[in-house]
Amino acid sequence: MSFDFNTYQFELLQEEDSLSFFTLIQKNKKRLNDFFAGTVAKTGTLEATQSYCKDIMTRIEDRAYYPYLIKEKSSQKLIGFIDVKNIDWEVPKAELGAFIDEDYEGKGIITHHLTDLIDTIVQEHDFKKLLCRIAKENKRSIQVALHCGFEYEGTIRRDYRTTSGRLIDLNYYGKLF
Template identity: 60%
Template sequence: MQDFKVELLTKSNSDLFFHLIDTNRNRLEDFFAGTVARTLTLEDTKEYCAEIETKIKEKTYFPYMIIDQKTKMFIGLIDVKNIDWSIPKAELGAFIDSNFEGKGIVFNSVSGLIDEIVKEHGFKKLLCRISNRNSRSINVALKSGFELEGTIRYDYKTTKGEIVDLNYYGKIFK
């Protein structure tokens, strides 16, 4: 995957982040509702990215961008969120621009990032909450060594107001 790299989002990249979200807004609004709501305009996105930089410093949120090395465009996001330092554990979420789906980019990016964040932050557990309708994300989780731990019923409300079940996948590091 030398054509792609993964690095933390910075405020200076607000325009690239806005473009990625804006071009994928309709397909992201249900399961990346917070991000979509905070990036309606470029100005909103700049403000949101400034808040994100604070969260990175506080070690409460780490958004990693998947970057196409050839075009320098952001083509995806892997976010490390809902961090509980008492264990320590975190949740991973990811998406990729629709033009890059099905090419193994998310799997390769997630796999590399997992190794990096476990080493850097000492996470003992990573988890993914995934809709049972999202077969591609389920495949990435399973291929990355996550195991289905169960289904959390009525766990998430989409932007359309639908309350849905989420599959809970976990990966332990000892």
Template identity: 50%
Template sequence: MNKTFTNFKITSFDSNKYDDFFSLIDANRNRLEDFFAGTLSKTKTLEDTANYCKTIEQKVKNKSYFPFTIYDLNSNLLIGLVDVKNIDWSIPKAEIGYFIDINYEGQGVISKSLGLVIDYLLETYKFKKLLCRANSTNLGSINVALKNGFEFEGTIRRDYKTTKGDIVDLNYYGRIF
């Protein structure tokens, strides 16, 4: 996938650009720690990130994980990620996660990017359901999901362990196709 809009590009993850990925994660580490605990634990150093990107590459080949990166075309900086995980090919359905660099928050970039990824997933893989999980305090993430046609399905109690070790409830948002 490779789509451009306004001054941005969303493209399939390139594991050779692990330094860009590390820079994005590291610059946003504090605000992502409760929502991207797994990714943060595997990207503590540049070397960790390079190794993690090799793992990602294998998962993409196995069709068990699809990450997409968002670049600012003016600065050529990696500014966001949309990832597709927990894929169940028997339905097919998957979970979508996303985040944007704090400097780009509230500009609609992640909402537009998510929409483009959804279109790609439907066209390419014919998913029947996509879901997003969000902490009830993460209003930005919830708004992105709602703007892209996801509907609140319920709250799963004690569903996620943060990097601090807290076990929190998560709201589930689904979209059926």
């Protein structure tokens, strides 16, 4: 089955995306709660999401955080999110995180757009390394990382506490440029 990835685009989050961002998070909250805990916590209401998006604009200006949205081109419906975080300009390197709306899962949209985004941010920011930290039981995200050219670097034991309180191991995947 072929899929037209050109019906989607990625773009940097803007303040005016608050409502669609809020809607996406709320719809997928149960799935996101453990591993996007900060985002979920800061988007509990539309007003909180608007404030959060405003704060994000400052972080973008400070070159500390780059959140990208995946949207359907025709409707501008928000269907996914990729963030560039934990940026260390001394190396320079950054961590990537991503999720997609449950209705669009398994279609390769994240893999396709993550590949394009990696090319864009490496060119724009001259990153020398990108990193993904993924719970070892998250097989889909591991497959995305591997398809995007990341290599398994190791497992850090008891590296993350989920929102539900579990202390879990994280697999680290890196990509060098």
